[in-house]
Amino acid sequence: MEEIISKISRLMEKDDSTILEEHGIRGVNLSRDNFKKIKESEGKKxxxxxxxxxxxxxxxxxxxxxxxxxxxxxxKNKKIDEKKKEFYVLVHSDTEDGKLKYKTEIFPVKGDIMGRRFDFYADDPTLKDGVNKADISRIGGVVRRFAEIEIAGEISGNADIVVLDGSLRCCVKGEKKIMDQLYENAMHENTVVAALNKTSSIYTDKGNDLLNSVNIISPEGAWLYHPVAEIDDENYRAEISIVKLNSGSEYLFNLEVFKSQKDMVPIVAGELGDNSKDVGFPGYPYGLLMADRFAKISEEEKEYFITKFQAKAGGLWKEIKNRLNVKNSHDILNSLN
Structure with a gap:
């Protein structure tokens, strides 16, 4: 055990100086000069x-x-509007030109539905798990991500800043087209597009996580660390910064702003800082906490919708159930533990 602790201690002694370059991302040297105070809120929507x-x-x-x-x-920390969409995504497999393809159909539950349908190839490298074809179960999450971007575009005319949970990086085929439409709508409406990410995919030249490395050299209080890197990637049109949004918080976040609006980074950080005073999670915007809470689908809700579907299916349910992977080997093993 002592040997392990000693090894970890030596790993922690590594000093970072620059950000590790990767495709399309050129790091800026780490420097205490890049820390700035969080601006005061200007009362933006x-x-x-x-x-x-x-x-x-x-x-x-x-x-x-x-x-x-x-x-x-x-x-000014008061909710003035909200919007919710809820829909089913039915994904079914088919073949085209000898390739396995997943086709989607969307059915509304609450609110208007997405205006698009999506098809995905199972061997799409942006969806595959290593050498394995993409699992059909993954498609629901991909459509959810597309819908998040689409609804952000729909409300962009009602706000000064739109903040997505996660990143502005487009990782799946078809995502860039929807993100570009969001950027176009936002520029037309003079709305800033941003995203707040709890993690960072950027590393330093010593192999350390960027958030941790910035935290080590950070001053007291709330702050904005910028610039971080120069990005030249059509799938990642973002200006990156690191933020600590509340002086009483221990958490740092990766803040991304649409690259064409990079001059707005300090203003976005100021508005997020003003919204990050909730005692339950100081340093994280209350608006995102609320969005997470109201978007999340609990296990109880899931069981309710399954039961509802079962009742609607009537006599057909037995045939459907026979086709379902209700319990795979992992489920059985988990139930035994």
Whole structure:
């Protein structure tokens, strides 16, 4: 045990100086000069968007998920508007030109539904798990992400800033087209597009996580660390900064702003800081906390929708159930523990 502790201690002694370069990302040297005080709020209208999804049914050739997207708008820490969409995503497999393909159909539960349908190839490298074809269960989460971006575009005209939970990086085929539409809408409406991420995919030249490395050299209080890196990637049109949004918080976040609006980084940080005073999670915007809470689909809700579907299916349910992967080997093993 002492040897392990000694090894960890030596690893912690590594000094970082620069950010590790990767495709499209050129790091800026780490420096205490890059820390800035968080600006005071200017009373901007800030929209927060998040989503949740739960797979209700899964068979070899189809998957049914429930997706919920929630958005709210805050001004001076008061909620002034909100919007929610809820829909089913039915994914079924097919073949095209000898390739396995997943086709989606969307059915509304609450609110208007997405205006698009999506098809995905199972061997799409942006969806695959290593060398394995993409699992049909993953598609519900992808559609949820697309819907989050789409609803952000729909409300962009009602807010000065729109904040997504996560990143502005487009990782899945088809995502960039929807994100670019959001950028276009936002620029037309003079709305800033941003995202707040709890983690960072950027590392230093010593292999350390960027958030941790910045934290080690950080001053007291709330702050904005910028610039971080220069990005030249059409799938990642963002200006990155690191923020500590409340002096009483221990948490840092990766703040991303649409690259064409990078001059707005200090203003976005100021508005988020003003919204990050909730005692339950100081340093994290209350608007995102609320969005997460109202978008999340609990296990109880999931069971309710499954039961509702079962009742609606009537006599057909027995045939459907026979096709479902109700219990795979992992489920059985988990039930024995």
């Amino acid at each position: 800030v929209a927060f968007v998040d989503g949740g999804n739960a797979e209700l049914l899964k068979a070899v050739n189809f998957s049914l998920s429930l997706v919920r997207i929630y958005a709210n708008i805050f001004q």
